[in-house]
Amino acid sequence: MLTLEVVSVLSSPDSASSMKLIHVPTPNGCQVLGKYLKAQREVNGWSLDRLCAIIYSSVFYRNAAGELEPYYITKGPLSELERGKTLHPDPTLLEAIAAVGYAQHPLEKRSYTAEELKAICCEQLNPQTAEWSDSGISAETSIAVSA
Numbered sequence: 001m002l003t004l005e006v007v008s009v010l011s012s013p014d015s016a017s018s019m020k021l022i023h024v025p026t027p028n029g030c031q032v033l034g035k036y037l038k039a040q041r042e043v044n045g046w047s048l049d050r051l052c053a054i055i056y057s058s059v060f061y062r063n064a065a066g067e068l069e070p071y072y073i074t075k076g077p078l079s080e081l082e083r084g085k086t087l088h089p090d091p092t093l094l095e096a097i098a099a100v101g102y103a104q105h106p107l108e109k110r111s112y113t114a115e116e117l118k119a120i121c122c123e124q125l126n127p128q129t130a131e132w133s134d135s136g137i138s139a140e141t142s143i144a145v146s147a
């Protein structure tokens with residue numbers, strides 16, 4: 001699991017309280033999410049074009065003027081996501097996928113949330129079992145960044 005550690009410059013770098021841990025997507029996690037989303041789409045019998053149309057007709061956002069607009073997505077970004085080629089999935093796209101509700105939580109029979117979809121990308125959540133990973137952080141896969 002790849003994580004990013006942000007070190008505060010206001011306190012001693014040796015202080016454990018100065019470390020903030022965030023989870024970031026991994027190539028493997030993005031592959032897992034992509035395969036899961038494709039399988040869920042196919043279970044519904046939807047093509048990528050059909051999914052784009054469903055998102056366009058049912059997911060809206062407020063523009064700068066405060067007016068509602070449909071969320072427009074082409075099949076290119078969806079295909080990239082399904083093939084695991086997007087290392088940092090667009091949070092708005094994850095929100096749209098969650099809103100459409102085709103990626104189902106296997107235990108609770110509800111849609112995965114955008115946060116849960118991101119957690120799959122970060123290898124924190126197994127989409128098949130809905131089990132959260134508690135494997136911890138490996139020093140070899142951590143990146144330290146000074147804030």
